[in-house]
Amino acid sequence: MTKFKSRRLCSAVLSVLIATSPVISQAQAQSVQTQSANAAAVGTEKSQLKVGQRYFISADNLNVRSSNATSGNNIVGKLNTNDEVEIYDLLNEATPLVQVKIIKSATVKADVAPELFVSKDYLSEKQLLTAASKYFVVQNVATEITRVYERCTETPSCPHKLVLETEMVVGRPEEGTKQDPHAFKTWLGHAKISEWIKFYQDGQAHYPHWYRAGQDLKTIPKAITDGVSKLVNSRKWMVDDGRGGTTIYGAFGWYAAKVSPADEINGMNYQWLHGTIGWGRDGSESIELTRGFLMNLFSNPGSAGCTRLENRAIAYLRSFLPVGTDIYRIYARESTREKEVISGFFKKKVTPLPRYADKYENPGNWNYILLTDGAQQSGGLTADAKTIIDKAIPVVTNYNLIEAGNYQYDQYPNATALNYTRTAASGRSGDRYRIDSGKKEDAGKTNFRGYFLVDEGRLLDYSHPDSQSTKGVIKVSGLADFRNSVPEFLATTGAHNPPEIQYQAEQENGVGGR
Known part of the structure; x- marks a missing residue:
């Protein structure tokens, strides 16, 4: 990844950011009222629906229930836009539900329950034309890098534009359960952001919120990089779990993006995108620590295999990626369409990729103000500073202001090479789950299929590695369009420039010293 000098926003600039937002007293802040508008769905009357006719679902995350009741614990799945159902029984006018049969869905099995019920208000006779999100996310589990692209719509085969690339931590292959040694690995496939939650906590409360409403800000562990020892400071993020053991404080960080489909049958196994321990000013140090000292292991099955980003990165994504944004998780070798030229011997000169020459060693800047x-x-x-200032949201030091600063993010695409001289756990090998041996003599037996062109945001001759060939390491699920095929806007062919593979040294192959 391109190295650029990280610069923190100086205190003077921070003062300007905060000064331009209205600062009020704590008493005034407590009296500020937040108004919200709830839009009620306006659906079709039952008299217009017909038993035996098929309808398309007109909303994402529509609850499917196992009984004719809108309260209680009877939700057995969630349908998405353009899933198809057939009405079996209109029921009476007193209930907003109708009984259905599921005809087509990537997220809910037709036999998930003996009887299935959905709201009548989200049934359409015509398939909906859904607008593609402006941005999409590609997470390469092999290289542990998350990239965001602006979608190109000029022609069907135009290259997309990289907006950001940042490191992430995926589910650990070193951990598992007695029943499934691969239980905590990250699954591949296509999902969409279904919800953003600020200061999320897992459903079983194994990991405390990074911040909980009403909490004294002084009780949040201090930044990992404040002081002499990062390791000592990171230990302060290990806290009593109330069950006689220890747990990780704030493991889900500042924001969490839930995804849909989410379930473990046809979804992404509840594997969210989220932040991590530490403060914004800790930068990527918090990510590096979670690769080693702090386990990337969640005992809650609903969070095993989540992808973790540093807090500034996840907060930035929250600021511009709306609900409905596509997320594609892949396991691929990386390459570029254009070629970066390195010349010189003693003093090397880099001629950047032409499309991104202005982004080379020129990071983007985002100012943030994180409030309670x-x-x-x-x-x-x-946490977007401009939004907070433009909306005149009160910022009160020692009351609702947690941290303000600047995030410099990489806008230049860097293809990660396969490097088997590095350990898989380092996050630098390009093969996190070690699906290949790393031996040069086995190069023709690779389990990788195709390449990911990081400068275009497109996949070249790609398909997911085979689960059987990788002995169950790779698991593919999610939306049907990216299980056994690649969406047209993501697919490409032609010449490209992959980086050279670094294979294991001979002594590591067991043939050295003979």
Whole structure:
């Protein structure tokens, strides 16, 4: 990844950011009222629906129930836009539900329950034309890098534009359960962001919120990089779990993006995108620590295999990626369409990729103001400084202001080479789950299929590695369009420039010293 000098926003600039946002007293802040508008769905009357006719679902995350009741624990799945159902029984006018048969869905099996019920208000006779999101996310589990692209719509085969690339930590292959040694690995496939939650906590409360509404800000562990020893400071993020053991404080970080489909049958195994321990000013140090000292292991099955980003990165994504944004998880070798030229011997000169020459060693800048407002809420307040200032949201030091700063993010695409001289756990080998041996003599037996062109955001001759060939390491699920095929806008062919593979040294192959 391109190295650029990280610069923190100086205190003077921070003062300007905060000064331009209205600062009020704590008493005034407590009296500020937040108004919200709830839009009620306007659906079709039952008299217009017909038993035996098929309908398309007109909303994402529509609850499927196992009984004719809108309360109680009877939700057995969630349908998405353009899933298809057939009405079996209209029921009576007193209930907003109708009984259905599932005809087509990538997220809910037709026999998930003996009887299935959905709201009548989200049934359409015509298939909906859904607008593609402006941005999409590609997470390469092999290289542990998350990239965001702006979708190109000029022609069907135009290359997309990289917006950001950042490191992530995926589910650990070193951990598992007695029943499934691969239980905590990250699954591949296509999903969509279904919800953003600020300061999320897992459903079983194994890991405390990074911040909980009403919490004294002084009780949050201090930054990992404050002081002499990062390791000592990181240990302060290990806290009593109330069950006689220890747990990780704030493991889900500032924001979490839930995805849909989510379940473990046809979804992404509840593997969210989220932040991590530490403060914004800790930068990527918090990511590096979670590769080693702090386990990337969640005892809650609903969070095993989540992808973890540093807090500034996840907060930035929250600021511009809306609900509905596509997320594609792949396991691929990386390459570029264009060629980066390195010349010189003693003093090397880099001629950048032409499309991104202005982004080379020129990071993007994003200013943030993280407030307590919206804690634990779905769609909780963004940390985008401009939004907070433009909306005149009160910023009160020692009351609702947690941290303000600047995030410099990489805008230049860097293809990660396969490097088997590095350990898989380092996050630098390009093969995190070690699906290949790393031996040069086995190069023709690779389990990788195709390449990911990081400068275009497209896949060249790609398919997911085979689960059987990788002995169950690779698991593919999610939306049907990316299980056994590649969407047209993501697919490409032609010449490219992959980086050279670094194979294991001979002594590592067991043939050295003979």
